[in-house]
Amino acid sequence: MTEHAHELAFGGFLTPTAAQPEQVVALAALCEQAGLDLVTFQDHPYQPGFLDTWTLMAYVAAATERIGLAGNVLNLPLRQPVVLARSIASLDLLTGGRVELGLGAGAFWDAIEAVGGRRLSPGAAVTALDEAIGIIREIWDTDRRGMVRVEGEHYRVVGAKRGPAPAHPVGIWVGAYKPRMLRLVGRAADGWLPSLSYLPKGPDELPAMNALVDEGARAAGRDPDAIRRMLNVTGAFTRSSTGFLAGPPQQWVEELAGLTLEHRITTFILGSDEPRAIQIFAQEVAPAVRELVAAERTTPGSGARAVAEEQATTGGPATLAVTPTPDPGVRLSTRSPWDESTRPTAPPPPADQVYPARGQAVGQHLVDVHDHLRQELAQVRDLLAQVTRGAVTPEGARAALNQMTMRQNNWTLGAYCAAYCTMVTQHHGLEDASIFPHLRRSDAGLAAVLDRLEEEHVVIHGVVEDVDRALVELIRQPGDFTALQEAVDLLTDTLLSHLSYEERQIVEPLARHGFYPGQL
Structure with missing residues (x-):
């Protein structure tokens, strides 16, 4: 087991459907109510059936109090780096440090080009992303003197003023799958954010991909474990198992804990617009995964299931330490549905x-x-x-x-x-x-x-x-x-x-x- 400092985090990945904007906001509020750490939204500015992701994030930020917010992931070819850096910093300041930057090099190039974006080759898109991350970090670095000047192949900044700085160290999380992008994550990003559904072989692909992130980090003189490993997951909560992340909550607990212990995944983001799935994931799966991972880290080699069974039979105090909440005794209505x-x-x-x-x-x-x-x-x-x-x-x-x-x-x-x-x-x-x-x-x-x-x-x-x-x-x-x-x-x-x-x-x-x- 590889030790790392990242605490487990759990989030939601919502569809920004324009036809039902109030439902999207209600689901984001439910994510917070249910106890998730993060709510994220896909970003396709060329899609008329979707709300603009940045506008939605700002609205949801005002409608919530605690939960973190991020694009999953923001479309860099249609979002200029300096403006994006200042937008992220501004919303982070307004929310007291609740915003992270999920960033993608771009996909669906026909659609991007159709709305005025530049079509880039895969290699050029990686270079552009690398340049953009550098520019964003420069804009945020208000401790340095002088203007920001970058003469890149794809982005040119000729004397932009620095600032504002975000309220907290905003994480830059990159969606990546190919070797060059994975090495870029290790070299320049704070987190790696792929989707499990995009991995043809499922979790079996994670070791090789993790190794490329590690390679990029070491080449840049960084600690590989400083990069948070994240995963967008989808599945189904069912009474019996029909596959990976398709079964009862206990199965999800064991499989997600396994991804943490075996592949260093410490953030799981559920792709679902179903309220029931969000609640089960937040209130049942997440706490149990945290508990099993903590137990395994304390007692290496015991395995999640063994730890659970051991804890279930461990003796405890004779006195019940849990206190039921008393009835307030006040009745606001003149009606009562029961005796x-x-x-x-x-x-x-x-x-x-x-x-x-x-x-x-x-x-x-x-x-x-x-x-x-x-x-x-x-x-x-x-x-x-x-x-x-x-x-x-x-x-x-x-x-x-x-x-x-x-x-x-x-x-x-x-x-x-x-x-x-x-x-x-x-x-x-x-x-x-x-x-x-x-x-x-x-x-x-x-x-x-x-x-x-x-x-x-x-x-x-x-x-x-x-x-x-x-x-x-x-x-x-x-x-x-x-x-x-x-x-x-x-x-x-x-x-x-x-x-x-x-x-x-x-x-x-x-x-x-x-x-x-x-x-x-």
């Missing part, structure tokens, strides 16, 4: 119960997932308050403008709610399909509790549908927020009550009986 006094309770654990460290982690993971839902619910309520304030504008002269702003806010809120409500529904679906059957098999005394939780999932689905209907009605007839406010209040009451009840009843059984987090 909380009729909720059954789980039987007490055995008096001499010892909780394995692995089991404790499983119980905590459920609380962590619920915390994501609670945080996003708070954001939904905050967005609703902003929309409501924007809708109450008495100035008749600004009536049309107010209506336009209100409509935009409604759609933004609708897209956000759609992504959030999808996440709630998918989380409940995973529980019903995987976690609850496991607990039923492990402890017959939990049957009544699990029945009630499944019933409440159905009720919550109906409450979510009420929010959707209220949003549709508000967009159709703007101005009256009463129904939407009531629907969101009821969702708040039911969801917070349910999450707290669920944690009180099944966190302890999960810690006692265990459940592999790659399936959670």
Whole structure:
């Protein structure tokens, strides 16, 4: 195993479809909500069916708070290096250091030439990329004196001023497959970003390609392990295995961990526009890959599966260290979809119960997932308050403008709610399909509790549908927020009550009986 300093990172690779711009933004928000580190977008400026990637990145940056952003990869032949350098630095400054530069030498030359770009041979495209990286780094290097002057074969800069400098050391990640490009990555870039689907032999091609990156780095006097190895991945989450990255989450965990341990891949970017796949990848696969890789690095040679099995049987403290989140006890709505006094309770654990460290982690993971839902619910309520304030504008002269702003806010809120409500529904679906059957098999005394939780999932689905209907009605007839406010209040009451009840009843059984987090 090769040691390196890069922490594992996980991201999303979204299609910038122009026909559904609000959906693209909602998916980007979902990537952040679900816990991904990065959201990326393909860049084809000649494609009229796509949003402009740079404009989209700027919009998504304003609509998010934490997640990193990058093109995957930006089309260099149609983006001038000095302007690109300043655009990246500007957005990085505006976002507090959340932007990276994914860069490509160009492809689809007929389309590039059709919109005014220069057609380059493969060799010339590599040279142009090399020159562009040098220019970009010069523009960012505000510690040096003097103007930037580059007399290249493809780019000529004759006295450009330096700056601005980015807020953080922006990584330059290059999409590369051929030997000369791979050596360029090692010599001049910070990361290598290929797509697994473009490798005819799949992961079997990675050793030879990694070796060429290493060769380029050594020739330039660089440490090969300083270059982050990244990978765009696609696949399917299914109940049974049908191939590489086509199977249950646990299979993904083992296969991605293997790519890290065997091929030094430390960033995985999922190419999918499916909300369910994004959530599974972020909340189930990513944490388990991190855990298995960390365990393997601590105990080399044990293998991911062996480490997982060992941890599952390791003893832990007798006291359960995971604390269920209490019900806030406040009810915002006058309606209630269920009688909380009729909720059954789980039987007490055995008096001499010892909780394995692995089991404790499983119980905590459920609380962590619920915390994501609670945080996003708070954001939904905050967005609703902003929309409501924007809708109450008495100035008749600004009536049309107010209506336009209100409509935009409604759609933004609708897209956000759609992504959030999808996440709630998918989380409940995973529980019903995987976690609850496991607990039923492990402890017959939990049957009544699990029945009630499944019933409440159905009720919550109906409450979510009420929010959707209220949003549709508000967009159709703007101005009256009463129904939407009531629907969101009821969702708040039911969801917070349910999450707290669920944690009180099944966190302890999960810690006692265990459940592999790659399936959670």
